[in-house]
Amino acid sequence: MNRFFTYQLNLFLLAVSFFTRLPVHQDVNYSSQKLHQAGRxxxxxxxxxxxILSGFYLLVIPYIGIAPSICLLVILSLLLTGALHEDGLADTCDGFWGAHTQTGKLSIMKDSQIGTYGTCALITMLLTKTVLLYTLAVNGHLILGLFIAYPLSRGLALSHTQHLGYARTSAGYSKSQSLASAMQPTALLWLFISSSAALLWLPFTDALMIVLAGLSLRYVMKCWFKVHIGGYTGDCLGFAQQVQELLIYLLLLVSVHDDSVLSPLEAISL
Structure with a gap:
């Protein structure tokens, strides 16, 4: 049992090193197979x-108020992840709308430079996210929104690897290629549980609405990815995470007007 938890801890630290800019001890055991398993x-x-973001928000809001705290929170979120998912959003928009052929789209997505479509997508996404987070904060549900949207959007994004093939067939190295194969059923079950656990804070109907909307959006994006490039890339997963996150915030704003919805801090105080 101890060996199992040690192995899982190593996988978790691999996931931290891949998906964030948080420091991880250099003794973490790496292999492409382990990185794939770390996706769970x-x-x-x-x-x-x-x-981390909730703690930061609670720390600074008494001193600078809601609006500046939300702006700094968005900046901190970019620093924590190295804008990994935002980069995927921009590259996907540039590629899908900047070329007519699958080869051309994949080539643009691989380019480190950002184009007009990507710039517009980033500005629109960051502005919309800031406004939605501010509104959730005003309603007293920012922390609830973070704990629901951050895990669930990531789980829904990574689930695309189950039903789509990796679009790049060239031999060039890609950071996300280790995640390309489908997960085992037990790993997929754990991903689902860990993604959706925070929905237990919501009434059943609101939680069901978010799950069904997220799955519907996932299906639309799966078809969209397949039409454009015949599968997915790491950029597509970043795009999916960002769009799912915005959808969850929007749906939470519909839910927070219901008095039966409690924030995590309110639930603990009861």
């Missing part, structure tokens, strides 16, 4: 980031 803990990275 992607949602736990969401929990970790949500905890």
């Amino acid at each position: 803990h992607f949602a736990l990275i969401g929990w970790l980031l949500a905890a």
Whole structure:
């Protein structure tokens, strides 16, 4: 049993090193196979980031107020992940709308330079996210939103590897190629549980609405990825995570007007 938890801890630390800029001890055992297995803990990275951002928000809000705290929170979130998912959003928009052929789209997505489509997507996404987080904060549900959206959006994004093939067939190295094969059923079950656990804070109907909407959006994006490039890349997963996160915030704003919805701090105080 101890060996099992040690192995899982190593996988979790691999996930931390891959999906964040948080420091990880250099003795972590790496291999491409282990990195693939570490994908099962992607949602736990969401929990970790949500905890850090929530602590930061609670620390600074008494001194500078809601709006500046949200702006700094968004900046901190970019620093914590190295804008990994935002980069995927921009590259996907540049590639899908900047070329007509699959080869051309993949080539643009590989380019480190950002184009007009990517710039517009980033500006729109960051502005919308800031406004949604501010509104959740005003309603007293920011922390709830972070703990639901961060894990669930990551779990839904990574689940695309189950039903889509990796779009790049060339021999060039890609950081996300280790995640390309489908997960085992037990790993997929753990990803689902760890992604959706925070939904227990919501009434059943609200939680069901978010799950069904997320799955519907996942299906639409799966078809969209397949039409454009015949599968997915790491950039597509970043795009999916960002869009799912925004959808969850929007749906939470619908839910927070219900008095039966409690924030985590309110639930603990009861």
